Amino acid sequence: MDATRYETLRRAWNEATTPQRRKSSEVRIGPVTIGGERPVAVQSMTDRNTNDTEACIEQIGRIRAAGGHIVRLTTQGLREAASMHTIAAEVRKRWIDTALVADVHFVPQVADAVADTVDKVRINPGNYNDRGGSFAALVDKCRKNSTALRIGVNHGSLSPAMVDRYGDTPEGMVESAMEFLRACRDMNFDQVVISMKSSNTRVMVHAYRMLTAAMYAEGMEYPLHLGVTEAGNGIEGRIKSAVGIGALLADGVGDTIRVSLTEAPENEIPVAKALVNYFSHRSRATYVRTAYTEVCDPFSYTRRQTIPEGRLGGNNIPLLYSELNSDEMAALTECRIALLTANGNDPVSEWRRAITDMQRSGDTRPVILHRRYDTCNTEALALEAAADFGVMFIDGLADGIYVEATGVQQSDADTIALDILQAARARMSKTEFISCPGCGRTLYALHDTLAMIKERLSHLRGLKIGVMGCIVNGPGEMADADYGYVGAAPGHISLYRGREAVRRNIPQEKALDALVELIKADGRWVEP
């Protein structure tokens, strides 16, 4: 990015983040309105074939019962668009408080076919090349039917023109969204929501910040839909989502969120609600923005410069408090390492203020962040700690982590701390599984398959394995995975090394062995 543009965006980000939540316009998604002063809305997506309308309706009911009132369904073709009419009619009969969203990636005719049926249409600008004719027609149809529009940019599925110009970067994602937002503004259409998802939390946070800044600089207030894609399942999936989404909610950015998990969709809702709830109790009166020019960069990763003490600081990987050796403990006691304990209800601001003060006084000691949580619930601890500590490591501001809880064993709190470092990409201590949540395109039993793959490969520390339900979006969206296991056809899998398909259409029962063989042939296998 050229220096002038960077400076404009950096200044805009500083002005857009204030003790108030970011100002956004209201967008009506059928019975649910988001943005403005509304609470952050939570949402999910069905993972059944959209043409199995009964199964979809049943799943929508379960998502709603869990508290999710915006539900998205894959709508990849005209047949699925027709099914959406059936689903929408039934949902409106049963639950007037639930909004339906059609997820249309590629085909303008499909968006056009559902725009008068659903409450919101999601398009991916990377796949939707025609900003003129078909996009203008879609906007017109949305306007006429009071249908909202989501411009959903995904890292890994930018248009070739954007990749040529900006690379597969946050800047490319932002420019891709801005083209369509400017077109909406020119057409005087304001019922627009935007997302900038990635499975890489750093890319995701940087892209959303840059987009917030770019919109602010051009006087736009469209609300933001936040999410980390392909976050996986279990505690790791929850932590990864909380790190990415929490990093933005901490700065008052975000109007609706989806926690994507490779689990039953209704499981996503309580996690999303817990995250929203955690931030809604935070006093914004004490909010402090990072002094970005002084200590780090809001749009790309930098590590705060410190003089190392033992294995802490400098370019060393971050350590857990419990890993400190006797010399490092002595350095801590003698205050050659700073232990920053946050006790208040906005720990991110406390830590930012303390680190900025250190920087201003020329204090280059390494920093360990500490907070003690009053909980005996491991999942609550994981979510809250991830939402607090994650952004500090995404911003490269800390050298060590100390998560403590009154009712959780320290060994379990340490496991959570390691998962937070992994999710923030600060330290890889296990295999990274980048697995999609599944949707109407999924070609195999995703949950069981992920469990099998995890059982075989979980010991391969540092490797990133993509497990994706379909070949249409999977290869792009598994982003920087080292290997990919991707549904190619019903019962058949293609294996990827990086972005390259190296084995195609293997019967599924042979695919996991073939993946192990591939990793062995590349010399990256270790025995468990």
Ligand code: SF4
């Ligand atoms: S990778 Fe394919 S199956 Fe998985 S969520 Fe994305 S579109 Fe659906």
